[in-house]
Amino acid sequence: MLNDNQKLQSLTRLGIELNQVHDLDILMEHILSKARDFVGADAGSIYIKEDDALKFSYTQNDTLQKRIPPGEKLIYSTFSIPVDTSSMAGYVAATGRLLNVPDVYAITGTNPYKFNKVFDVASEYRTKSVLTMPLTNARNKVIGILQIINAQDENGRIREFTAYDEDIMLHFASIAVVALERAQMTRAILLRMIKMAELRDPKETGAHVNRVAGYSVEIYERWARKHGISKDETDMNRDSLRMAAMLHDVGKVAISDLILKKPGRFEPEEFEIMKTHTVHGARLFGFGRSEYEDAARVVAFSHHERWDGKGYPGHVDIMTGKPLEGFAMDNGLPRGKKGDEIPFFGRIVALADVYDALCSSRIYKEAWKESDVLDLIEKEKGAQFDPEIVTLFFEAQDAIKSIRERYASSGFEEP
Numbered sequence: 001m002l003n004d005n006q007k008l009q010s011l012t013r014l015g016i017e018l019n020q021v022h023d024l025d026i027l028m029e030h031i032l033s034k035a036r037d038f039v040g041a042d043a044g045s046i047y048i049k050e051d052d053a054l055k056f057s058y059t060q061n062d063t064l065q066k067r068i069p070p071g072e073k074l075i076y077s078t079f080s081i082p083v084d085t086s087s088m089a090g091y092v093a094a095t096g097r098l099l100n101v102p103d104v105y106a107i108t109g110t111n112p113y114k115f116n117k118v119f120d121v122a123s124e125y126r127t128k129s130v131l132t133m134p135l136t137n138a139r140n141k142v143i144g145i146l147q148i149i150n151a152q153d154e155n156g157r158i159r160e161f162t163a164y165d166e167d168i169m170l171h172f173a174s175i176a177v178v179a180l181e182r183a184q185m186t187r188a189i190l191l192r193m194i195k196m197a198e199l200r201d202p203k204e205t206g207a208h209v210n211r212v213a214g215y216s217v218e219i220y221e222r223w224a225r226k227h228g229i230s231k232d233e234t235d236m237n238r239d240s241l242r243m244a245a246m247l248h249d250v251g252k253v254a255i256s257d258l259i260l261k262k263p264g265r266f267e268p269e270e271f272e273i274m275k276t277h278t279v280h281g282a283r284l285f286g287f288g289r290s291e292y293e294d295a296a297r298v299v300a301f302s303h304h305e306r307w308d309g310k311g312y313p314g315h316v317d318i319m320t321g322k323p324l325e326g327f328a329m330d331n332g333l334p335r336g337k338k339g340d341e342i343p344f345f346g347r348i349v350a351l352a353d354v355y356d357a358l359c360s361s362r363i364y365k366e367a368w369k370e371s372d373v374l375d376l377i378e379k380e381k382g383a384q385f386d387p388e389i390v391t392l393f394f395e396a397q398d399a400i401k402s403i404r405e406r407y408a409s410s411g412f413e414e415p
Contacts, residue, residue: 010034010038011172011175014034014172015175015178017030018030018175018176018178018179019179021179021183021239022186022239022240022292023183023186023187023238024180024186025057026235026238027179027180027183028046028048028180029060031146031176031179031180032045032058032060032146033060035146035148035172038168038169038172039151039161039165040151040153041131041150041151041152042061042149042151042158043062043125043127043148043149044059044060044147044148044149045057045058046058046144046145046146047089047144047145048144049093049142049145052082053082054080054089054090054144054145056078056080057078059074059076061149063125064125071222071225072398073399075402077402077405078405086112087113087116088113088115088132088147089145090113091113091132092132092133092134092145093145096142098134099113099131099132100130100131100160100161101129101130101132102128102129102160103128104127104128105127105128127149127150128149128150129149129151129158129161130147130149131147131148131149131161131165132145132146132147133146133147133166133169133170133173135173135177135180136173136177137181143177143181144180146173146176148161148169151165190243190246190247191209191246193247193250194206194246194250196250207407207408208356208357208360209245209247209248210407211352211403212245212246212349212352212353213241213242213246214242215351215352215355215393215400215403216242216245216349217238217242218396218400218403219351219389220237220238220241220345220348221234222392222395223392224237224238239291240292240295240296241299241348243296244295244300245299245349245352247281247296247299247300248281248299248349248353249277249281249300249303249353250281250284250300251276251278251280251281251283252280254276254277254280255274255280256273272333275312275313276313276321278301278302278303278312279301279313279321281297281300281301282298282300283318284296295345297318298343299346299349301313301343302337302345302346302347303349303350303353304350305336305341305346305350306383307338307342307383307385307386308338308382308383309337309338309339311337311342311350311384312336314327314334314335314336315327315336315337316334339386347385347386348389350384351377351385351386351389351390351393355373355393358372358373358376359404377390377393
């Protein structure tokens, strides 16, 4: 837990730290973690306001985290609650006022809000002190709720949230909401780019790209822990990877409808044109001025390469689409990239994209059975997919399934 001087110093750096995180989901994790650090809270949650409801978006709980193997994540279900006074979070969203409850089990019937004990009973956890605050923007509009749970003293005993905690957290929330709105705007821009692709190709939905991005980050985090990558580098890379993975197929906007929407199999010449969506996507990001643009270019360019070298576009010049010197095969086509020649982020997204595409129903096909998809991925280990990434993917199945449920909608969704 930070002391008062450390809290003030941390507040001065908070805006800079949060503005270095661009992806909305990763930013919410970061905000929640920082908020808990400020008051030594054991747990917390973030809700995002959508119309007249609050969407339960992220949760953290140190006590429950200690019950699962190191490196694993808490699996939780997303849900929505109404913006009304029946719950603590709904009450704060409806009134715009901070709520400090010393003991949620002591809430009386005279209060309009209640505490739902279902989670405590199911998880064998004891919620006590809860500080719930609105995330209010400059237009005085509540865009979300930050709830932190069970403040602890220096001996780890649960304590009440103090008036000083309230003041410091209100300052925290005012800084966090600026970063949150910026990330929401970035997410909306990304999804509108994807919406352009969706108008051309119905496979590219907001839910699909969010799932692919979520799977990719989960796999990368496991790889980073296995290889001893520092937390700072991991955080930076997963931020760039998540946004890049969402844009993996945006180059399809340059492909003719006659090919993109053809109901049957492609003729060889049509397939060669279809392959160019990888090059077109890479060109959109040129040679970027940020880690995010660099990652987006790499993923768009390489997510159809295969570990065995039979993928595409292969060794080509991004600007011309022509084979690089020395990499043209006898038929004039470029040689595919093989093994470690394929950029790491591209290898991750390749598996994530295939998995989600096979698990999803489309206008032209039914969803595959989960067991059949997993069998195929295991079979393609070392052929289509990087063997290490396949191993990490199977180790992450609980988290992968949670991400599928989180972004289950088949429609286009903005934050």
